Amino acid sequence: MKKGIIAVAALTAAAGVSIGAFFIVKDKDAKEKQEESKKLSENQLFSFDSDDINKVEINSAEGAYTFVLEDEKWVNSPDSGNSFHIDQTKPQQICTTMCDLEADTNYGDADDESKKKYGLTDPYVVSLSDGSQSYTISIGDVSPTGNYYYAMIDGSSKIYAVQSAEITTLLYKRFDLIDTSIVPYSDNEIAEICLTRGGETIYDLTLDPDTGRWELPSEYSMLTVNQTRPDTILTVLSRLTAAQIVEENATDLSQYGLDQPYAELKVKGTDGKTHTLVLSRYGRESSKMMYVLIKESGLVGQYYTSDLDFVDFDLFDLILQNVESANMFNISEFEFSTPEVSDKFTLNAKDGTAECRDTAIDLSKAEIMDMFTNFYNSFSYISINGIDIKAEPELNEPVLSARYVLNSGVESKVDLVPTGESTDCYVFVDGKYSGTTTDSAFISGSMIPYYNQLCDLTSLTRNTQ
Helix, strand or coil, X not given: CHHHHHHHHHHHHHHHHHHHHHHXXXXXXXXXXXXXXXXXXXXXXXXXXXXXXXXXXXXXXXXXXXXXXXXXXXXXXXXXXXXXXXXXXXXXXXXXXHCCCECCEEEEECCHHHHHHCCCCCCEEEEEECCCCEEEEEEXXXXXXXXXXXXXXXXXXXXXXXXXXXXXXXXXXXXXXXXXXXXXXXXXXXXXXEEEECCEEEEEEEEXXXXXXXXXXXXXXXXXXXXXXXXHHHHHHHHCECCEEEEXXXXXXXXXXXXXXXXXEEEEECCCCEEEEEEECCCCCCCCEEEEEECCCCEEEEEEHHHHHHHHCCHHHHECCEEECCCHHHEEEEXXXXXXXXXEEEEECCCCEEEECCEEEECCCHHHHHHHHHHHHHHHEEEEEEXXXXXXXXXXXXXXXXXXEECCCCEEEEEEEECCCCCEEEEEECCEEEEEEEECCHHHHHHHHHHHHHHHHHCCCCCEC
């Protein structure tokens, strides 16, 4: 009986000790969590909504900058003394980084000695404001390992260690803050592009707001602009930024070769303003980089030459370099005439039927259809090899005349008249000189041979002149 009582007492005592230990451990855990929570709270530097910020101030050894938000765009404060266009991503990045910025640790309260030790006597200072409250961080030296920056915030006397990845999105030099876009427009805000080279206007493209098509000046109205060309130029201009800015408000342009530039590009926006870019190929890296002076802002930057290939374009590069007379599936009749042969066909390509001089041609046969297509395309798609706007040729003695009747009944005509140089010919469309030339060698090289083979396949007699 005594043994049982003793055992129960021992168990009760053990349970009491365990319960006591449990509460001691629990209390210890609670204190540790409280300490950890306090520590985390101390290292939480800021907590605010970045969208509420409407003012960003930067003070550094390089200069002072104040940006304010106006109509959802960051601009220089009127009293800031700066007039450059602001890279909109930079103020936004600063706000986003600071809104929930945390430190990894802190080194306790600062004094003069520790401030000097951590580079906080003359710090880089960023201050944000939402109009009623401000948030300021002072940034000192980077740690010896490069993993942290030392920092302080207004309202606290402690020195913190903040990860470098966070701080580097707050540290910007002057040229980092400048918008290096080559033009201040999106691609749908550009209305005119004019390039001069060697004092001569190379091309002048204007957007027709009614048709949405790019057009050349009236003296080039006979040329058809390849719409993909200006569209590509616009895409580049609206997105291109400098590889680096080298100078603001440059006065000695000769050091960049901009006193004798390679080209000048004027870009007019739908707002009616014109922005001028002066381009130079100068120095050892001229094949890779070009200097560009943005006249309106006075910035000189380096841009990759490959991005600016359109400054090497000639008018020829901007036009459609072929004349498509008519697609064979859209015509009911065509005829052609050369000094050697001439002929006339009626056609219903969709039904696979054609006729020439009362002879039926069965286009349902693959071999005949292939040869007929090769023959037709050989003279209905004419490749342009040059432009000669100043020429005034007469439509006399063409080496090729081709007439087409569309299914709608509309007629079109193409004539090739020799220029007198080699096999080049002036191209006439519907009786008017197109301002372009072509090499007529295809007539003897492919057109006539295809015609002869078609005649052989269909038992047609060649209609020689």
